[in-house]
Amino acid sequence: MIIEEVNYCLRCGSSLNTAHRDNRLRKVCLNCDWIYFPDPKVAVAALITKGSQVLLVRRANNPARGLWTLPAGFVDAGEDTIVAVVREVLEETGLIIKTTDLIDVLSGQEHPRGAHIIIFYRAEIISGEATPGDDVDRVSFFNRSNLPPMAFKTTHKILQDHSPK
Numbered sequence: 001m002i003i004e005e006v007n008y009c010l011r012c013g014s015s016l017n018t019a020h021r022d023n024r025l026r027k028v029c030l031n032c033d034w035i036y037f038p039d040p041k042v043a044v045a046a047l048i049t050k051g052s053q054v055l056l057v058r059r060a061n062n063p064a065r066g067l068w069t070l071p072a073g074f075v076d077a078g079e080d081t082i083v084a085v086v087r088e089v090l091e092e093t094g095l096i097i098k099t100t101d102l103i104d105v106l107s108g109q110e111h112p113r114g115a116h117i118i119i120f121y122r123a124e125i126i127s128g129e130a131t132p133g134d135d136v137d138r139v140s141f142f143n144r145s146n147l148p149p150m151a152f153k154t155t156h157k158i159l160q161d162h163s164p165k
Helices: 081-093 153-161
Strands: 016-021 024-029 042-050 053-059 072-074 095-107 117-128 136-143
Touching: 042 081, 042 095, 042 153, 053 081, 072 081, 081 095, 081 117, 081 136, 095 153
Parallel strands: 042 117
Antiparallel strands: 016 024, 042 053, 042 072, 053 136, 095 117
């Protein structure tokens, strides 16, 4: 749970206490009255298609190790989301892409270390060789009629709701 992540005041260093502020429990510094407001994790993902096939990556780490998903990752603080999706696809697949559309924004954290908000872009490959990198161990195109086991509900939803252009 996010409220448990911070134990000391970022302003004065005192221990934080849990108290009601703004009609909910929050971490509060009783010394300087600083309130911890956790920020949501934001991720980006790319839907890359070739005809009726979609590019997927197989997760090398938990959660969902060995299951497949779209190339995706977290947005760094201050990073443009388009820059983030291009970076993440390159890190995971070795492919250089360009985004063509914003296709969806979904919310709902699926596991404790996961994103709260995921921004999905449709993208095209510009160059590169599909090679697993970063936290994936396989990269492959799959026919939508014969998909491997999916890691996340959001991946399944995007593949179901957004057919190739």
